[in-house]
Structure formats: C-alpha cells, structure tokens
Amino acid sequence: xxxxxxxxxxxxxAAPWMATVTLILLFLSYHPSQAMFxxxxxxxxxxxxxxxxxLWPGGFKDYMNRVVYGLPAGQEKLTDVKVFWxxxxxxxxxxxxxxxxxxxxxxxxLLIVIFSLMNCATHIVEGVKRRRWNPGLVVASVQFGLSxxxxxxxxxxxxxxxxxxxxxxxxxxxxxxxxxFKFVMANG
Numbered sequence: 001x002x003x004x005x006x007x008x009x010x011x012x013x014a015a016p017w018m019a020t021v022t023l024i025l026l027f028l029s030y031h032p033s034q035a036m037f038x039x040x041x042x043x044x045x046x047x048x049x050x051x052x053x054x055l056w057p058g059g060f061k062d063y064m065n066r067v068v069y070g071l072p073a074g075q076e077k078l079t080d081v082k083v084f085w086x087x088x089x090x091x092x093x094x095x096x097x098x099x100x101x102x103x104x105x106x107x108x109x110l111l112i113v114i115f116s117l118m119n120c121a122t123h124i125v126e127g128v129k130r131r132r133w134n135p136g137l138v139v140a141s142v143q144f145g146l147s148x149x150x151x152x153x154x155x156x157x158x159x160x161x162x163x164x165x166x167x168x169x170x171x172x173x174x175x176x177x178x179x180x181f182k183f184v185m186a187n188g
Contacts, residue, residue: 006084009061012054018092019047035157038150039102039109042116043095045143049119050087053136060135064184067130078184086180106158107165113150114169118177120144 005011023044030037053060064078065071095112102109123140127133155162 002081002084006080009054009058009080009083011084011088012050012058015047015050015055019044019051022047035106035154035159036102036109038153039106039112040099041146041150042112042143043099045139045146046091046095046116046119049136049139049143050091052139054083054087058135063135067134068126082184086183090176090180105160106154107161107169110151110154110159110165111169111172113147113154114166115173115176116143117147117151118173120147122177 026037026040026044030040032038052058061076061078061080061083065076066073069077071077094115098108098112102112120140120143123134123137124144127137155166159165
C-alpha cells in the first residue's frame with residue numbers, strides 16, 4: 001500500500017482538499033484576532049505548499065534529484081517512498097499532534113510556525129541562489145510572510161515563557177530539518 005500511495009506522489013492528491021478543509025475549519029473555530037488562529041495558520045498553508053511541490057505543478061522530487069543533486073535520469077537520492085514518509089510523518093502527523101498540543105500550550109503552535117519558516121526559507125534561498133523557480137517557492141514565499149506575522153502575533157498575544165519557547169522551537173526545527181536532510185541524503 002505504501003508503494004501505491006508513494007508512487008508518483010499519489011498521496012499529494014489529498015493535500016489541496018485537506019488544505020481547504022483545514023482552512024475552513026480554522027476560520028470557523030478561530031478569528032484572526034486570536035493567537036490560536038496564527039498558531040495554526042501554517043497547517044493549511046503547508047498543505048497548499050505541498051500541493052505546489054508535489055501535485056500542481058509538482059516536480060519537487062525530480063527537481064531535487066536533477067537540479068540540486070545533479071543526478072542523471074534514472075538515479076535518485078530522493079525517492080517516491082522518501083517523499084511520502086517525509087511529508088506524512090514530518091508534516092501531516094507532526095502538525096496534527098502539535099496542533100492539538102497547541103490547545104494546551106500555545107508554544108506548540110509557535111513550533112509549527114518556526115518549522116514552517118525554516119522550510120520556506122530553504123525554498124526562497126534555493127530560488128535566489130539558482131535564480132529560478134523551484135516546486136514550492138510561490139506558496140513558500142506567501143507562507144514566509146504569514147509566518148513572520150504569526151510568530152510575532154503568537155509571541156505578543158499569549159505565549160508564556162516566550163524566550164524558552166523560541167529557543168526550543170528553533171533548536172527543534174533546525175534538528176528536524178537536519179534529520180530530514182540526512183534521511184534524503186541516505187542511499188536507497
């Protein structure tokens with residue numbers, strides 16, 4: 001089943017629908033004047049980002065393998081199965097868990113924001129460095145601006161022990177991206 005879902009990023013067909021549903025639920029549950037709204041805004045935004053990366057226009061796996069890693073056709077460091085696990089575990093499952101934990105402590109919402117900021121920054125830096133579009137860049141650029149505002153709003157409106165949460169979320173997000181990079185770079 002994993003092979004079928006991962007092949008050609010079939011899982012990504014659910015991303016725009018999940019993004020739309022979570023955005024509607026976000027607006028039905030919270031108002032933009034509430035910190036929780038901004039703590040959770042990156043959940044639907046990240047799903048729209050995944051849509052651009054893997055569905056429409058897609059091509060993130062090929063971009064990484066051909067442009068970033070310079071591999072010839074037929075060779076892959078980033079495989080369909082890796083893309084599946086990265087996006088489902090590190091985004092869908094992790095964001096769901098941290099979103100639920102945000103209800104208990106707004107700091108977990110800040111974690112979603114900071115993780116998203118770091119991911120967006122990688123797309124923006126890659127676009128500037130190569131002077132070309134990469135799959136995910138358009139939504140990442142919008143999401144980056146929203147995330148900066150979200151980080152400010154969450155910090156200023158209800159985050160207790162803000163300095164500790166900032167330090168913790170930056171370290172956690174940096175380590176998560178490092179683990180992702182190591183996973184992608186591993187052979188197989």
